[in-house]
Amino acid sequence: MKILVAVKRVVDFNVKVRVKADQSGVDLANVKMSMNPFDEIAIEEAVRLKEAGIATEVVVISAGPTQCQETLRTALAIGADRAILAETDAELQPLAVAKILKAVCEKEQPQLLIMGKQAIDDDSNQTGQMAAALLGWPQATFASKLTVANGEATVIREVDGGLETIALTLPAVVTTDLRLNEPRYATLPNIMKAKKKPLDVQPVAAMGIDVAPRLKTLKVTEPPKRSGGIKVADVAALVAKLKNEAKVI
Amino acid sequence: MSTYIPPVRDMRFVLNELADFPSITALPGYEESTPDLVEAIMDEAGKFASEVLAPLNAQGDRQGCQCKDGVVTAADGFRDAYQLFVETGWNAMPCAVEYGGQGLPTALTAAVHETWKSANLAFMLCPMLTMGAIEALRHHASDEIKNTYLPKMVEGKWTGTMNLTEPQAGSDLSQIRAKAVPQADGTYRITGTKIFITWGEHDMAENIVHLVLARLPDAPAGVKGISLFVVPKFLVNNDGSLGARNDLICASIEHKMGIHGSPTAVMAYGEKGGATGYLVGEANKGLGYMFTMMNHARLNVGLEGVALAERAYQHALAYARERVQSVPAGDKSGVAKTLIHHADVRRMLMDMKSRTEAMRALLYWTAAQMDHAQRNPDPAMRQTAQATVDFMIPVVKGWCTESSIEIASTGIQIHGGVGFIEETGASQYMRDARITTIYEGTTGIQGNDLIGRKLAKEKSGPGATAKALRQQIKTCVEELSKDKQLYSIGKQLGVALADLETATEWMLENYDSNPQAAHAGAVPYLLLTGTVTGGWQMARAAQIAQRQINEGSADTFLQAKLETARYFAAHQLPKTMGYCTAITEGSDAVLSLDESLF
Secondary structure, X not given: OEEEEEOOEEEOOOOOOOEOOOOOOEOOOOOOEEEOHHHHHHHHHHHHHHHOOOOOEEEEEEEEOOOHHHHHHHHHHHOOOEEEEEEOOOOOOHHHHHHHHHHHHHHHOOOEXXXXXXXXXXXXXXXXXXHHHHHOOOEEEEEEEEXXXXXXXXXXXXXXXXEEEXXXXXXXXXXXXXXXXXXXXXXXXXXXXXXXXXXXXEEHHHHOOOOOOOOOOOOOOOOOOOXXXXXXXXXXXXXXXXXXXXXXX | OOOOXXXXXXXXXXXXXXXXXXXXXXXXXXXXXXXXXXXXXXXXXXXXXXXXXXXXXXXXXXXXXXXXXXXXXXXXOHHHHHHHHHHOOHHHOOOOHHHOOOOOOHHHHHHHHXXXXXXXXXXXHHHHHHHHHHHHXXXXXXXXXXXXXXXXXXXXXXXXXXXXXXXXXXXXXHXXXXXXXXXXOOOEEEEEEEEEEEOXXXXXXXXXXXXXXXXXXXXXXXXXXXXXXXXXOEEEOOOOOEEEEOOEEEEEEOOOOOOOXXXXXXXXXXXXXXXEEEEEOOOOEHHHHHHHOHHHHHHHHHHHHHHHHHHHHHHHHHXXXXXXXXXXXXXXXXXXXXXXXXXXXXXXXXXXXXXXXXXXXXXXXXXXXXXXXXXXXXXXXXXXXXXXXXXXXXXHHHHHHHHHHHHHHHHHHXXXXXXXXXXXXXXXXXHHHOOOOOOOOOHXXXXXXXXXXXXXXXXXXXXXXXXXXXXXXXXXXXXXXOOOOOHHHHHHHHHHHHHHHHHHHHHHHHHHHOHHHHHHOHHHHHHHHHHHHHHHHHHHHHHHHHHHHHOOOOOHHHHHHHHHHHHHHHHHOOHHHHHHHHHHHOHHHHHOOOHHHO
């Protein structure tokens, strides 16, 4: 069984991002970039399935600029077998990435497409769902446990009310939640071996896919500063304020 | 508490542009260290620094280590982190391939180790000591000893220590008294007390391999009668398994000003009749063996200075961006701004940033020379590189560590009152930095080494390497003087270079005729050399940044590098006048006060 894992290059989670002065986005100049942490969980899960003898090949894909190769090398160091970069300098929104994944899935024919439930930069939480819809595959989002056997995947999902268990026929799309696993640190010998693993660069322009953005960013601002709280005399005063001032009840 | 983020952009710039990493990749044996591998290693090592080591730093400082009945327990989390460090294979990075290492270049190792030392200096002292012990054994021990100990030490399963100091023998190792008595089976009985043994006892590894300096019964007095022995905590059976506990114990650990996470042990050997030791190399040559690793060891301590300066800077910068206090002078808005908007805070941040970057540049550049000295196929190039390394090591060690204390102190200053409060975390860097100018040879020892062996008594001719170095700086000054954009940096560097030349000539003239006067100026001369060579690296960085900008690069890092180099030239290089005057005209003032009047 082949698994395709999609990974995104994002601002490192340790970086305190700052909004650009012209409010067009966050400042990415000389900011440390890393693999989206949810995608790290996805690659870890795929590698575990391979180590357990369930998967035979783990292919990792990223879409974006040439620097995404670094992110792909990280995935190779964790244990993926080979990598594909769908290369473009254009802004990619979830639908565009989903289209790219669809094209690659049609060519690679994986039984599972795994990726993080969302990326920590734009928090869209859309790519997995859109890819499943475009492919016509079943999907299990927010996975906190994944079992694969007899052409079927059993997934425990984290939902608002608790946990939900669903079964999917393969091929399927799974998006990972935080509790699925704890990703390993790549070992130095594996980092060195990753260098020799195949990394195939395919220009998006040559794929015949329309990746033009459908959404326009009007402006990006810092979250409002938290203003100081007040003390209320009693419960009645609190309820009155919530009702009349905050208008939340 | 701020998080540590490895300054990968600057590290990459310094490695590639200033230390000419491509020339290292071209050396035999280093072919694998291609840019993509370097990138991957820096990324993963940086992740280990930020996610595993950095979060334990404050914990190690607050909790420290415990010693009870000879058993030393590291701070919470250290043991697991060390386990992970070994499992991920990081310990083996710079070690020889034949013993399971990855054999990566010193310059790359320096960059990676900087991130780990920034993240958690106390933790990293353990692998650093192991590395030193590995090098000593690799160069001088018999194959039998090497095969017994090196694979496990390279892997990190066993750690190493250096046992030099005794209560009466600190900087003066001729006073060593520990005894080694030969036995019929070829082993030696070791007895004596060693102090200041970094990670001398701990619970992170299954065995600890102590390298101990001791005297044989018939040894000549002084430094020529010291031998080096391997004394393992657990004896090793013929099949490689661990055997009986050796007769050595940690008597206590020290209460220190900093590096609390690292246990500093008092080691008692032979309280029950004698610890079993094995001679390394030949008898009475132990001190010489220790000196073969000195360049690497001193480079590593210099790197601690860089690492702590960087961490202190990041900590102060985060606070300066966040803390709102007062309306800046001349600001008509009447609105209070964050600290970074105030001119004096800016000055302090620029001071920290520019000095840290200059130190990093000088250190990586020196590390690159070490790679060339080791592997360059051209013997003449190897020789030149080695001479440069020998000259620069005391400078890198002394200047980077002395500067780090000042930089960490400035970091506290930026915080204002809360900087003085332990919970803020800014003070740990200063306390941790304080030892770096002392261990592995005090700044005074570095200064003496520099003006003596490396300058006035240089084997290939007094002052030869210093002169060759000045020639390189002069070329840079000449280039800058013709450069309209960088003219002012060139002017300052030229003045600083003239000061260095004046001071060097004075040193060469006075070293033999007036040794006390020369030695009174040893540390100022070291700091002068550090300032000029660091300023030279910053000037080179400015040249490269300016060229790339002129070629159309919009990378804001380059703009920042240019401004940082300008600051260094304007605020640090002028210090050379003070150093030079102190050396050439200040020795009388050091020495003339009668001892009774102190």
